[in-house]
Amino acid sequence: MPWDEFGLISACFRPLSVAEPGAFALTDDAAVLAPTPHMDFVVTTDALVAGVHFFPDDPPGSIAKKAVRVNLSDLAAMGAKPRCVFLASAFPADVDKHWLNAFAEGLGEDLQAFGVALAGGDVVATPGPLTLSVTAIGEVPAGQGLRRSGVRDGDVIAVTGTIGDAALGLDMQRTSAPDALDGAARAWLLDRYRHPTPRIAAGQILAGRAHAAMDVSDGLLGDLRHMAEASGVDILLDARRVPLSEAASRWIGLVPAARERALTGGDDYELVFACAVDDFAAIGEALAAAGVAATAIGRAEAGEGRVYRYETGRRQLVAVPGGHRHGVEARGTSEP
């Protein structure tokens, strides 16, 4: 492809900026965002590298969507309403027009679906793998941004949706799934890996009601640890209650070891939150009304940042996993 940053921006990306007047149709040095009265800005940035965070031959639209969604998930975790995204993309020189069009099309579909504008960005060439950095900006009522550090002694710990699908979907794409797993289950798991659902409505429901929240991106056990550490409490996880999809349950029925994988693998992009026991029912109802299931998976107690799981009647300290490594590359491993 003859490298033409300006042509590329104008053809592919400019149309995606219309919803934000301060994006100036991507023609200026920067975007100007007038704050919404009584709202704080919430800002997050995440980078994704081909061969590390996604497969280079994943559908281009899926790659764009994942880059957007993992960032919107961070906004959701703070209780924010997304407003716009900025995309800095380093494209390999051999990327072709069809690929770029499909990428921009997927990007546009998601921006529209989530009601956000592309407010700026940068397009550069790289001799390396495709690398995408998205910065997402949202807004939350002033002072109500959800933190991961607010868990209190006695809180219920709960998660949205189901856990472990994405890790199994990744395993399936990287190596294989059990032969007995049917096509629908495979499609579900792959879709959960490629197209995580940022829990935006849920985050806004939780803001002002939950004591703490974060998104599950590094694996449930690791992220519970982050939450416990940040809050200075211990978290007791009843691992039997971790919600699993039908597809994940079937896989685990066939290969019991996959259960640990579901608990430690990353890329769920569900929310884990903490709230008072007395508030859980009402929060659960509000979430259900928004189409999001919430499942209590444990509780917090005074402690020093540890995670315990109890399954067979006794408490077991969860070893520090050190965080999930994105495991697309062959040498990678998502196990702690």
Place this chain on the structure above:
Amino acid sequence: MPWDEFGLISACFRPLSVAEPGAFALTDDAAVLAPTPHMDFVVTTDALVAGVHFFPDDPPGSIAKKAVRVNLSDLAAMGAKPRCVFLASAFPADVDKHWLNAFAEGLGEDLQAFGVALAGGDVVATPGPLTLSVTAIGEVPAGQGLRRSGVRDGDVIAVTGTIGDAALGLDMQRTSAPDALDGAARAWLLDRYRHPTPRIAAGQILAGRAHAAMDVSDGLLGDLRHMAEASGVDILLDARRVPLSEAASRWIGLVPAARERALTGGDDYELVFACAVDDFAAIGEALAAAGVAATAIGRAEAGEGRVYRYETGRRQLVAVPGGHRHGVEARGTSEP
């Protein structure tokens, strides 16, 4: 290096976040920024790739500084006061601790020098070259953000500082400089390439006084073209008046062809601005009081987005350069 995102963030980057309380010491999913009353947010993002935008063996502190400065330059171009930056970095697996420490040290020096905090970021591994994406956020009095599209018929076109140093500094690092060029001149040009000076104070002086501004990043001729197009005017450039440093003048004295290189090369990160003829003297004085020279290099007239240069008594249309290509890589060229 055993890859440890969390250790790295905590050791190297967390200390750089203290100035922004809403960064939560980089421990949360996103930063929360309370807007300053009566100010708009200004947001920009730029990506830099080793081997494309800088040399892989450049000093790590210089690489960090350049990544910060090119973004602050975009804020300066809008007249904004920088507030914080977000850094998404993809590090090759072989990056070592000393390199990272030097990188973080340079980053910290610049953040302190420019009074901005590191408010968030992401650290990932890449099998490719070091890739940095910085998102910078600043604030400008509501409605006063400078655009490149505001140039009016009859305006003076002026630039801050000197033009062409960075392109010559890059040429020197990539191939060579004329033998007769002394050490001080070489050091100046290299420093201008590696450590551009974002014209932050100048941008804030221009906001509310100039009709239009942008930063010169893609080469003066190309950027004048962008300004003319965005404003729907023609710009007449008196190329003889383009301010050159002593070092650049000496190089051009030795190799006259280098003059075109100075006019078309990129990475200057000076500001080009347009203002009413009657305002130029006062603006120039205000800039001088802030230690920044401003030089009138041409004027605007009704037209359709073209750039003409006049040097030998006649007007000559400047061909559309299509923008600067960052020319670190051997196969790259910064000429149109």
